[in-house]
Amino acid sequence: MADTNTVRILDGSTFVVSEDTGDIEATPSEPTGLFSLDTRFLSRWVLTVNGQRLNALSYDDLQYYEARFFLVPGMATHYVDAKLSIIRERIVCGSFHEQLTILNHDEKPVDLEIRMDAGSDFADLFQVKDEIVNKKGEIYSEVEPGRLRLGYRRGNFKRETIITSSQPARYDRDGFAYTLHLEPNERWVADIDVRTYALGPGGRDLRIGLRAHGSSERLALERDLQEWIANAPKVNAECEHLGRTYKRSLIDLAALRFSPLSLGGATLPAAGLPWFMTMFGRDSILTCLQVLPFAPTLSSTTLRILASLQGTRFDDFRDEDPGRILHEMRYGETAAFEEQPHSPYYGTADATPLFVVLLDEYEKWTGDEALVRELERECRAALRWIDDYADLVGNGYIWYERRNTDTGLENQCWKDSWDSLSYRDGRLPGYPRATCELQGYAYDAKVRAARLAREFWRDPAYAEQLEREAAELKERFNRDWWVEDGEYYALALDPEGRHLDVLSSNIGHLLWSGIVDDARAEKIARHLVGPRLFSGWGVRTLAEGEVRYNPIGYHNGTIWPFDNSFIAWGLRRYGFAEEAATIADGIIAAAQYFDGRLPEAFGGYPRELTKFPVEYPTACSPQAWSTGTPMLLLRTMLGLEPHEGHLGVEPRLPVGMGRIEVLDIPGRWGRLDAFARGRLDLHQLAA
Template sequence: MKPPLVNVLNGTTFVVSDTGGDIDAAGPHPVGLFAIDTRFLSKWILSINGERLTALSTDDLRYFETRFFLVPGTGTVYVDAKLSVIRQRAVANGFREKITIFNHGARSVDLSIRVDAAADFADSFEIKDLLPKKGSHYQCVAEDTLVFGYRREAFRRETAISASMPAELDEHGLTFTVRLEPRQDWSTELRVEPLVVLSEGKVSLATLPDIYGGGSGPESYESLDSWFHEAPHVRCEYAPLTTTYRRSLIDLAALRFPSAALDGGSLPAAGLPWFMAIFGRDSIFTSLQALPFLPQLAVSTLHELGLRQGTRTDDFREEDPGRIIHELRMGEMAAFEERPQSPYYGSADATPLFVVLLDEYERWTGDAQLVRDFEFEARAALNWIDQYADLMGLGYLAYRRRNESSGLENQCWKDSWDSISYRDGHLPGFPRATCELQGYAYDAKMRGARLARLFWNDALYADLLERQAGELKERFNRDFWIESEGYYALALDADGTKVDALSSNIGHLLWSGIVDDCRAGEVVRHLMDPQLYSGWGVRTLSLRDERYNPIGYHVGTVWPFDNSIIAWGMRRYGFRHEAAVLAEGMFEAASFFGGRLPEAFAGYDRNLTKFPVEYPTACIPQAWSAGAPLLFMRTMLGLEPSGDHLVVDPFLPETIGQIELLDIPGRWGHIDAFGRGRHPVECAPENVPLSERLSAIVDQTPATAAAETPNLRHP
């Protein structure tokens, strides 16, 4: 059973505990104090006179601060307590915790207040894979500080624990002996500080060298207020939208990872608890989703990924010249090359997506200088597509891992081992060329051509890229289309055979623009058919496929990020109604999760469950899930830059009502957008024949879709 967990995070540091604030890594869940891919605290248990405490309430004050309200005892029947406890925890380069105990009784009490502590220094990969440690642990009491340490050759980490009030320290924790008079209270502040031990001495997270990705600077109320102030303001009659929008902004602020490439910059880490690190694909997609709201994320992402772009051929890390990194880790296993993430380049999509983000950023902001500054990196990325990624010799972007021991088998966004399969369940061989990768490559070439023509003064290169893109589109629509089914194959097998599973990947093709106009309606029809559409969103794999599992990671769950890209693609081809259906379903789903969309949720039919069912190990918060509501809002309002103007062409569900998005930043300065939901967006029920659903969708072609007058307002 999944217990309620509490996350408190700040930069590269985060704490996962139970709802009472305790940490006990002996259980089945990844709790602890984590930083730079290491667990610096694996036990942190508060007790009074030998009794554990029961949580009354937990207040999430800010993402970097939480307050726990507790009473002694863990019995099933509550008896009016004479003592109560408040634990206030703030994360910054470790964490500070203020413990306050109140005596509500008429008599004095003698208390033994105990905090049991331990640190296993487990690497993130060791926790996931249940691997033992290879080094040695030590602990000691030095003056007024309890120190836990770990050593493996030159790799050393320590955790230092101290208190503001006198305590008896031993190698397993701290004990406070207190007499508390009637109606009085007592408090102490505990400090837990992770340390990296280098040859020159002990270094705190705040002063780590740039090679570690920067420190975990203390957050403040003022900086969070500034974050909100910089983002557009939303007014809406539909409460779930405003709640989800605010939650998304908070989560994106919480997941900011300090950039080593740009002083003061930050890019989105992928998600908590497993992916608090740089992930190329995740940072790019999140930056794309957030561009109309928080364009500064794109700037940091481009700088960081450009800095770490591949420069050589390295089979262990799967690096190539021009390739964009997939993942960067700073833990023990990466340091000893027991895992390749130092950094690891095993992603087939981050490289073309880097060019897509660069172009989309310029379209929104007009920052021509950044495009010129990154000409070399963009050209290198485009070159990688042709020179290193055509592994099948068919003119398609494909992947096959070179690191057989620990590299990723699937190097697309669905990167679990069984995510790419035939309809009957058997797995294709390698290399694999998944369909959406071809869309990304097409989009990158088209956007690269625009950048070359407008900013790099290279019309010949622009012509070449456009010609290559056109040939790719023609070839793709010939080789991937399954005529008998009316959709694109999930992938091509190593011998060019069509992998015939029906998946959500085809929705990404709409976003990229590689779909022939005459086939867009059939693609949308399949996406909105109950085989894929659950009522909350599009499943990753259809009900009819052998590997379908509503609680399988990439084989039947619903991913908010995936759906936001699909809706964006539907809007591109004129299917505004279907895009609104996906947006409404996702905002409704968010209301069941307190406004915070998880990484994924179960693919059960909505009529069966009546509420979205949690996926057991989903990351919460997760960056591109936090970005999804922002992209849904852009899609519903029809926000598109056009030169130095912003086009606003709203198509909103009736349930959304009036929406105002104020102070949208861009090359135009700041603009307001308005829309009113006038459109019922109910999907056709399951008993309507597929042919009728297809007719209804195909009739809504881009040329005939009802258009509303664009709503423009310039400052």
Template sequence: MKELISILDGNTFLVSDRHGNIEPALDFPTGLFSFDTRFLSTWLLLLDGERLHALSMDDSESHRTRYFLVPGEPTHFLDAKVSVIRSRAISGSVEEELTVLNHSGQPMTFTVRMEMDADFADLFEIKDTQRKRGQHTAIPGENTLRLDYRREAFHRETVISSNTSAQVDPSGMTFSIQIGPHGEWTTRLTVSTMIYGARGEDVRNRLPFSGNRTTAVIQAEHAEFIAKAPKLSCDHQPLSRAYRRSLDDLAALRYESIALGVRLLATGLPWFMTLFGRDSIITSLQVLPFQPELIPPTLTMLAGLQGHRLDDFRDEEPGKILHELRYGETAGFEEQPHSPYYGAADSTPLFVILLDEYERWTGDEALVKRLELSVRGALDWIDTYGDLLGTGYLWYQTRNPKTGLENQCWKDSWDAISYADSRLPSFPRATCEQQGYAYDAKLRGARMARLFWNDPEYADRLEREAAELKERFNRDFWLPEKEYYALALDADGTPVDALSSNIGHLLWSGIVDESRARRIADHLLGPRLFSGWGVRTLADDQGRYNPIGYHVGTVWPFDNSIIAWGLWRYGFREQAGQICESILAASRYFDGRLPEAFAGYERDLTEYPVQYPTACSPQAWSAGTPLMLLRVILGLEPQGEHLIIDPHVPRGIGRVELLDIPGRWGHADALGRSRNRNRNDAAG
């Protein structure tokens, strides 16, 4: 069982098992991590040579946790004469307080042993058996163990110290202790991580929010973040709990970029504690009505790292917005192309969409003017490098067949794009939702050009191109015999005919002809795609369907939030509410924290949502999902200097009240109530 222990603004995080131990694992990366490097790979507590077993655990706060442990097998717990408390907090460094309690009436002696090691593995190496190329050293000192790794200029170090006397060796610390009757013994272990730069100092020292801050400072920052968010009062406990948990997780997922020293949202723990183009943009769209101040740093960072050259290794092209930014060893030595990597075809139009949506909410025209060249570059990329075949569609094919991503859409696993009969299409590929994003980006680019850049001719051109794209798309992607849009086009222009959740993104973008929207809504809520817990990524009668396949049958909360928004946009309020209800119902089984994905089994079959085995949790766009669902439920939409509130609350949710919604209007309040069988009105 994996157990998330703590996070501090995304910069440093620790993952352990349910006993508080860290051991090298192939199936899940336990350890202490900072900026893509594992600084602890072993942290194993032994009492008289035995492992301990957990009685209970308190992990209610994101930055600290506590374990209550006893020796022996579970059947012997009641006879335990000794117990151990592990109290752990993370605040730049990690502090763990070990307390051993003697419950007998006699003095007792114990040997407390902490096994320690750091493999300094890059996240890309966690599942790789390749040996590290640099040099490891372990240097015991007085109550201190220094673990060091060097490879040319790449230098990382872990320093572990104890505030009590210890026997230190290259693989850990040993404490020989004696405790009086009903007495206790305590030591504090401190684990510091070092990321050395060219000048021999920790590069994080120059970041404004990094460093060894106190728990009180972290709690104050966390509380301030939550206090800025709108206040939710509602009758529906799952919604209330999910909203609070989402705010907690979003506060914890903030991290600082070494590149610019700005605070961003990391994408998800443990694999994605960094900036992603697509994920960060969609999370920003979700949180915009609640925490708009998070958006400018993300847009500015993405614009600053926008592609400016042709680089096959990194899939970089002029105007393209990055996919992923990494700081680890494999990126630094160009064994992976993630410094940054540009292998996504959708992050570029989504960048344009986010900037326009942000201005519509906040009225921040200064940012729109400042990023004009970046937006123009992004729109140019859609029509040039993005249109690989010159057909007017957005295509993708990696320039780097060795380490580049094959699929460069949000479903980026190797088998995610397939025909209904399970065959895989040729490259390049043009997935349907990316055409919708391109359509929306052109319309939003036209709005910004007309209102803020004083370029009506450019605006007219973009609107004309958007209209042509919509007409062309509805001709080439529509499958008349199946009455839904193809998942993609292959290199020959043949429709890839699988039925997938991607068609819900088309509703959100507005590219769907009004005459066809009803059929799309029917498919999304039909038994092939809708599990009862949400819309599956792939319909259950398709050749590659697998309810526990990463992108071929699981339910993704963020995907469903986009689908709900799309249904709302086309006026399918009941169907949007059905999505909201199903996802919120699922959140109850995850303690309010929606995971990256969960299995696509029928709700009637399992009666609870089945966990996906390696889902990230917390993950930013899953944490953002309850916020997006609240926007849909309350019908929140900016209109000039006003916020339109048009609630349609699903049955069973009752009263929903959201106070102090920030925007260009100042602050607004929204109220909605569930409709019942005898009334067709809603309060708002």
């Protein structure tokens, strides 16, 4: 999926992954297609002219929701010019629309047979990801007057794709065709609509009212994007690639907005393309925290929908507990028939405390007291989950162990790959497991909830209780998790209380949460910008020299931009502005090599070795919390912090960064501007 010859366009939960010709020809090794609500609605969409496949001259990624492909039959050479041009212009909006244009450049008339092969396997996205498409229902293809209907039914689960054309076409069960006669310099245009339907009881489309239709689609999308950009703060920067990266991130964030079926059009950030175009508790919350100064409305939607789906019972299949915030919500066939538990699935240990953190941070920025009062019950339930259900060992920490041993996640922290947690000798621990950053999140949640209880819930006794519990947790954590011979905090504890004593990026999240003793903060800061963790581009997930270190290991040595943004925020919290600027500078420099679109992760190779950041081969792109990274780094560099109803600004830019302006920052203060100038690079001046 990282192939540079694939083209991706998206709008909310609908996206298309195609070849650079615009063709879709899904195979186990090429998971292309038209996807919506975790189902592939087109797995074949192949254009031929006179039976011949086409070759790409170029394609334009016009906006996140549209692309244009310029094609010719055969291979144009220096000696033989192509006599036909074929242009495919594609727009995604709920479903997708394709305009097909044929131009005859010959001096004589031509007769053409234009065909589009069309088909769908209606594969569940999980089946596509696992490269196993095993359908248990009925796939059908029906030719109807003026259209082709592709469908799949299994009990009450029904999905359909309906294809129509503005030009008369001959439809058959495998596609449709046109017979053309074009005079010299004549142009022929067909508008092809591909509509997708997720049908519920009574044949009603589950997404009714969530999308535009007909000729208004492009205008609606253009207007929406224009409004999105107009409402966001303006960033002017002397560092050109910072300005480009911010603009790219703002547009990608617009593309990743996802409207759950229950919200009637309100949006929250989906996790990322292609596998995670849905609601994720942790990912959506962390993205909202990153972008609060730039797009605060995403936070209110995220908080409300997560609150509405908060756990209410004990369900081992879904790893659900009362008060627990969901991990992931899916709408495909495997979830509908409980072949996997994501309907929703609750197997994450961090989303619940982070829910409380976001609610408090959102109120500090926006002054939305009503939402704090509205979500008091859910917030209290989340705090009860921390104390009553997450402490599996009984020692006051958040632990996790999956109860669904078939399809549940083994690691329920943000480093959720199977081998992300290890001892110094490389061994993997048993269960349950407790990672260090979870304890930091719990501490932060209690401190923040104490403020909410005192100021908005009129419960000072509860506030005092939470403050006391937070102080006890901080004292206990600093005693139990400190690795003396390394002078850092353990990545995790095993059930016997032994340290997973590797040096990892997780310690940066501890600074962000505030759980680190002041006396130890400088040691943590030195590790984070030291040569074992910091590559020059960013902080590695696992330190160089550890047994499981691998610069392209998913959570064992790669650099995650989102991880670095929270580490930089944590460094600023403890007063390490220079170190925070160093990390921000590395990540922003890396972004220019990805055309301003930071990937999910990239290699942890030393900067002096590669001279450019090496992309992780299967990284999601765009990904929400990578998209949010430049925004949080801007906040960190400018020292933007809400304080008693006002916006504080305390800039500390990397050396040589130049002037930065962030204009019209929204918040409870209205709209304010922030300015900063980096110090000059004396070495460059001398040169």
